[in-house]
Amino acid sequence: MLEFERILKDRGYRLTNQRRVIVLELEGERHLSAEELYDRVKGEHPELGLSTVYRTLDLLTELGIVRKDDFGEGYSRYELATERMHHHARCRECGSVIEFNEELMEYLALQVERETGFVTDWHEITLHGRCASCSGEPS
Numbered sequence: 001m002l003e004f005e006r007i008l009k010d011r012g013y014r015l016t017n018q019r020r021v022i023v024l025e026l027e028g029e030r031h032l033s034a035e036e037l038y039d040r041v042k043g044e045h046p047e048l049g050l051s052t053v054y055r056t057l058d059l060l061t062e063l064g065i066v067r068k069d070d071f072g073e074g075y076s077r078y079e080l081a082t083e084r085m086h087h088h089a090r091c092r093e094c095g096s097v098i099e100f101n102e103e104l105m106e107y108l109a110l111q112v113e114r115e116t117g118f119v120t121d122w123h124e125i126t127l128h129g130r131c132a133s134c135s136g137e138p139s
Contacts, residue, residue, distance in 0.1 A: 004065045004080075011063055021045050022056050023080070026066065031077040031088075031097050071097060071126060087124060091131035098131065 060066035067081040
């Protein structure tokens with residue numbers, strides 16, 4: 001049984017076709033808006049309406065299966081919540097999102113815990129600027 005199926009079952013929810021389709025689509029692509037997700041699945045799954053996509057994403061976010069990100073675009077983007085913490089760099093010109101891992105962030109979270117007793121479940125940083133293509137800098 002997949003992890004998301006176990007979480008649904010443990011919390012008393014069924015694994016519906018809509019939930020399966022949305023999770024599988026998010027496995028293949030990161031940082032999709034609800035509308036982008038809907039556009040990708042509506043051809044093969046016409047029974048899935050946009051409101052169903054929103055409701056399903058809300059539930060999956062509440063259950064910790066999906067993470068909701070806000071990159072300052074006026075709408076949310078979604079990705080599967082993974083154990084691997086990562087951060088984002090978002091280009092203000094083309095809108096591309098680059099994921100990166102930084103051990104310094106892990107160290108900072110541990111330092112805060114040592115000093116204050118605050119235990120971090122998750123941390124996320126989004127850097128805003130221009131990507132190599134838009135800034136004319138080599139990557």
